[in-house]
Amino acid sequence: MQHVIIGAGPAGVTAAEHLRRLDPAAGVSMVAGEAGLPYARMAIPYLLSGRIGEAGTMIRRDPGHYEELGIRVLCGRARKVDAAGHTVILDDGRKLRYDRLLVATGSSPSAPAVEGLDRPGVHTCWTLEDARRIVAAAQTGSRVVLMGVGFVSCIIMQGLVARGSGLTVIAGSSGRMVRSMMDETAGGMIRRWCEARGVRVLSGDRAVAVEDGPAVRMESGETLPCELVVVATGVKPNVEFLDGTGVTVEQGILVDARMRSTVPGIYAAGDCAQGPDFGSRSRSVHAIQPAAVEQGRVAAFNMAGRDLAYRGGIPMNVLDTLGLIATSIGRWQGAGDGTWVEDGDAYRYMRLEFEDDRVIGAINVGRTDHIGVIRGLIEGRVPLGVWKDRLRADPNRVAEAYVAATR
Amino acid sequence: MMKSLTIDAAKCTGCLQCELACSFEHEGVFNPAKSRVKVFVLHDTGRYIPYTCTQCSDAWCASVCPVEAIESDRETGVKRVIDSRCVGCKVCTIACPFGTINYNAASGKVVKCDLCGGEPACADACPTGAITFVDAEWTGYGRMKAWAGRTDTAAQAQG
Incomplete structure (x- = not known):
């Protein structure tokens, strides 16, 4: 039995380790798209801020880890998959035969409609190589323009500010920050927090072009001269090489609860996969670490011939923007039955959403204690009983409600 | 030897000695806000519930950690x-469905119960036996006895 995994992020590495354990006699090969040992993109913001070195970004500490487990790690990128011939063709022409194939290729930055992004001084912030370039370019006093106000933008601000850079952030026409994860109240708090720390946040305007310098030309006519432009305007799944295989791709590779794609023998997990949602028939791309790890595990079990169903993912994110910590989890947009408390001056906010007798989603700003109980309440479908009214009056009692309802 | 923290909430009087002991053991200060065990006070029912990590076998915290920073001790089961x-x-802080691993902004790292390396200060400090550190071998022996009882019965039934 030959297991081939394309991708060496958290989903790929987790799957490889489980496959080795579950299927000791099988061949396990993992194709890494970048040179060097598998690393965690989640650690890059801390590399930028200087808290860790590159060694601190490694997914597994022991450099001999993969070899010891008998996991073959190859460097290359998949160019094409021949589904009928059960073969992966790499960009250098190498061919890998597989019995089971796991696609765990993650995603890549998508370029915004701005001219001149190929000019010197313009970087995405996604790979270790990107991080090295940004570290080299962001010197004390250098001016940085950051395009985009999503998760990645917010979480790398600390690193850019720590490097002594004057920072301007382009927030787009609405000015809403982290809109896929935060509501208007939380997003507004994050924005005010950034501005209070000297970050210039531009809204109601958009970047048109990067000119020599570099300098970013805005639609309003304003020009932002700088030493570095960082583009973080979203990502798209890496699935082009699957063209012609018959694998169905919508927002990502469509997979069932066993991480099977629409083509027998081909599985997908992590940021490139569109998998089942928790408590619903819908399927979404959950581009988050917990989903990548869990999907990688579930894929490995099923590839090894064990039957294991994914119980469905929920979005969950924790964001640290220049020290302001915000979390969102589940269906925080709500189903018409929610509550919140807010203290704008203190940068504190707690929103809870209910459906019937249960919590279905939450957003929090400013709190770090016992925040995980919200996942426990949602995925445990914990009936709140008398606690629903108490939480409606004060959603900050959420940990107390969890403990009272489950102990 | 495997031991685990056992909590008998009915015995808790809400004195918070465990929180102070935990904070002092780990942070060198008597500050309940820095404790890794928390006593929930349920005013409506008059209950006190000491609450901390159970060192669960799922170990969501360890499996989601992107950089292998949470280790599971093979001998003691401690995460x-x-x-x-x-x-x-902080990804572990939202992934742990029990909410028992938390971010400490002062250190910039997460903190959780580590059973104080084998002598939990909270159990030592608890004056009422609400928190005890129980020898897992003893509970294992109890299980064995129950199993032996069943097999004896089965043998008698066959005999």
């Missing part, structure tokens, strides 16, 4: 944060 590796990304 321990390795400070030198933790980057402070």
Whole structure:
């Protein structure tokens, strides 16, 4: 039995380790798209801020880890998959035969409609190589323009500010920050927090072009001269090489609860996969670490011939923007039955959403204690009983409600 | 020898000695806000519930950690944060469905119960036996006795 995994992020590495354990006699090969040992993109913001070195970004500490487990790690990128011939063709022409194939290729930055992004001084912030370039370019006093106000933008601000850079952030026409994860109240708090720390946040305007310098030309006519432009305007799944295989791709590779794609023998997990949602028939791309790890595990079990169903993912994110910590989890947009408390001056906010007798989603700003109980309440479908009214009056009692309802 | 923290909430009087002991053991200060065990006070029912990590076998915290900063001790089952590796990304704090691993902004790292390396200060400090550190071998022996009882009965039934 030959297991081939394309991708060496958290989903790929987790799957490889489980496959080795579950299927000791099988061949396990993992194709890494970048040179060097598998690393965690989640650690890059801390590399930028200087808290860790590159060694601190490694997914597994022991450099001999993969070899010891008998996991073959190859460097290359998949160019094409021949589904009928059960073969992966790499960009250098190498061919890998597989019995089971796991696609765990993650995603890549998508370029915004701005001219001149190929000019010197313009970087995405996604790979270790990107991080090295940004570290080299962001010197004390250098001016940085950051395009985009999503998760990645917010979480790398600390690193850019720590490097002594004057920072301007382009927030787009609405000015809403982290809109896929935060509501208007939380997003507004994050924005005010950034501005209070000297970050210039531009809204109601958009970047048109990067000119020599570099300098970013805005639609309003304003020009932002700088030493570095960082583009973080979203990502798209890496699935082009699957063209012609018959694998169905919508927002990502469509997979069932066993991480099977629409083509027998081909599985997908992590940021490139569109998998089942928790408590619903819908399927979404959950581009988050917990989903990548869990999907990688579930894929490995099923590839090894064990039957294991994914119980469905929920979005969950924790964001640290220049020290302001915000979390969102589940269906925080709500189903018409929610509550919140807010203290704008203190940068504190707690929103809870209910459906019937249960919590279905939450957003929090400013709190770090016992925040995980919200996942426990949602995925445990914990009936709140008398606690629903108490939480409606004060959603900050959420940990107390969890403990009272489950102990 | 496997031991685990056992909590008998009915015995808790809410004195918070456990929180102070935990905070002092780990942070060198008597500050309940820095404790890794928390006593929930349920005013409506008059209950006190000491609450901390159960060192669960799922170990969501360890499996989601992107940089292998949470280690599971094979002998004791303890899930321990390795400070030198933790980057402070906090993903474990939302992934743990019990909410028993938390971010400490002062250190920039996450903290959780580590059973004080085998002598939990909270259990030592608890004056009422609400928190005890129980020898897992003893509970194992109890299980064995129950099993032996069943097999004896089965043997008698066959005999």
